[in-house]
Amino acid sequence: MAEGSSRTDKSFSRFIAIALGSSFELKTQLIIACNRNYINKEQLTKVEAKIQEFQKKTMGFKISSQSLFSLFYKTYR
Template identity: 40%
Template sequence: MHRFKELEIWKRSKIFCSVIYTETNNFPSSEQFGLTNQIRRSAVSIPSNIAEGASRTSQKEFSRFLEIALGSAYEMETQILIAEDLKFLPQEKTAYILDELNQIVKMISKFRSQLKTN
């Protein structure tokens, strides 16, 4: 079992989640229950699944929750690109968000590969 609050991947993804909430505040109000909600749910899912996985007693289970966190990250990448296409996000904000998301994906992937799941 891991202490999730000590994991850099959890810390970074939690901060990133706050950034996403701030950036989506400027989306049109008509998107409150659409793309805004979807992006926020994906953002929250990343640190949440890391935390839940850390509570599991087996590395194999933890690895599965990290896999779910990665899925949420890729889901968010798609949603961010759609938001840019719809002009909800300027290109420079999109680039920043996707760069940070990519760093988090790399961290999760590396951590997951280091878990002993046998």
């Protein structure tokens, strides 16, 4: 996301979408790890909660950044 922060609103939104997609992929990989007994259910639950928190914050950030980009471009165009 840091890489996309200096780009346009559309491009930055794409970077946020990629970060969210990666978090869903991570969750899938953790479920597989749990099913193969690499991690236990308690560990899975803890990390899933952190992933969910990241996803919520990232979606909130995406919504607020879209508002900020919109306001910025209206002001400085």
